[in-house]
Amino acid sequence: MSAATTRSRTPDRLCAEAVDLARAAAEEAAAPGVVGEHAGAVSEGDRVVTHFFECKEMGYRGWRWAVTVARASRAKIVTLDEVVLLPGPDALLAPEWVPWSERLRPGDMGPGDLLPTDAEDLRLEPGFSGEDEPPPNSPVSDDMAELVEAEDAEVAGGVPANLPIAPSRGSIAAIAEELGLRRARVLSRYGLHTAADRWEEGFGAKTAMAQAAPASCVSCGFLVPIGGSLGQAFGVCANEFAPADGRVVSLTYGCGGHSEAAVMPKPPQPAPPRLDETRVDPFPLRPSPDSGSVPVEADAEAEADLGHS
Numbered sequence: 001m002s003a004a005t006t007r008s009r010t011p012d013r014l015c016a017e018a019v020d021l022a023r024a025a026a027e028e029a030a031a032p033g034v035v036g037e038h039a040g041a042v043s044e045g046d047r048v049v050t051h052f053f054e055c056k057e058m059g060y061r062g063w064r065w066a067v068t069v070a071r072a073s074r075a076k077i078v079t080l081d082e083v084v085l086l087p088g089p090d091a092l093l094a095p096e097w098v099p100w101s102e103r104l105r106p107g108d109m110g111p112g113d114l115l116p117t118d119a120e121d122l123r124l125e126p127g128f129s130g131e132d133e134p135p136p137n138s139p140v141s142d143d144m145a146e147l148v149e150a151e152d153a154e155v156a157g158g159v160p161a162n163l164p165i166a167p168s169r170g171s172i173a174a175i176a177e178e179l180g181l182r183r184a185r186v187l188s189r190y191g192l193h194t195a196a197d198r199w200e201e202g203f204g205a206k207t208a209m210a211q212a213a214p215a216s217c218v219s220c221g222f223l224v225p226i227g228g229s230l231g232q233a234f235g236v237c238a239n240e241f242a243p244a245d246g247r248v249v250s251l252t253y254g255c256g257g258h259s260e261a262a263v264m265p266k267p268p269q270p271a272p273p274r275l276d277e278t279r280v281d282p283f284p285l286r287p288s289p290d291s292g293s294v295p296v297e298a299d300a301e302a303e304a305d306l307g308h309s
Contacts (some may be wrong), residue, residue, distance in 0.1 A: 022051035022067035123191030148296035205252035213254025216258030221259035
């Protein structure tokens, strides 16, 4: 270890003793009454020392005023270098800044919001824009031109050479537009896979609803098929009582709203009342003497013993 390195770790005596100079500089830079007690000093190099003072300002818990002083070689006067507010070891800091593209979450967009898409977005790839159309002297172009002339002669009543504006019907660009392929960018293979993973996670076979379902969506009458390659594994739920109504669901997903989940039994119908109106049931006002379990004579003897008349 060199002597210069050893000297840089030991604070200069005059710079370390310049606490009053450092405090006056901090109080001049800060608001009145926010500079607290001296919190130590550290050597920044040869004859360069930074003094720390506690910060009492609201909202800056754990921050410190750092005042750096220095002294020229062989000089007896300490001068001010800089004053700055720095966070301490336990300072309250703002969270690390994250770009908006990484902070955005599904459902964050509202009415009127615009979401720009990066030109290098991996979820998209170039679609048909007409730039890859074959040159005029290629065989494909000649065959297509003959087809265009034949079709347009039927529709327009003449060949394109005799028309003021050459029709575009039959060209590659027109066919692409008719098929819905005339888009600047389309989903890439990566975009398809990420969408499939996201939909499978939300409404797939591993969800709790699908595990308890009586059957999967592939056999449900409320499933609306979708086109494209994703239609082999997904569809749209059209059951208004299902938890995934209007959502893209996996064919392996399921819920209790399956169209064939159960056949609802008919409610039981009580038997109609049957009244026999031709029969009369007698109801005597007084019971017959022999209807009871105790003979009449015993009752009369008991009453006589008790002195009843």
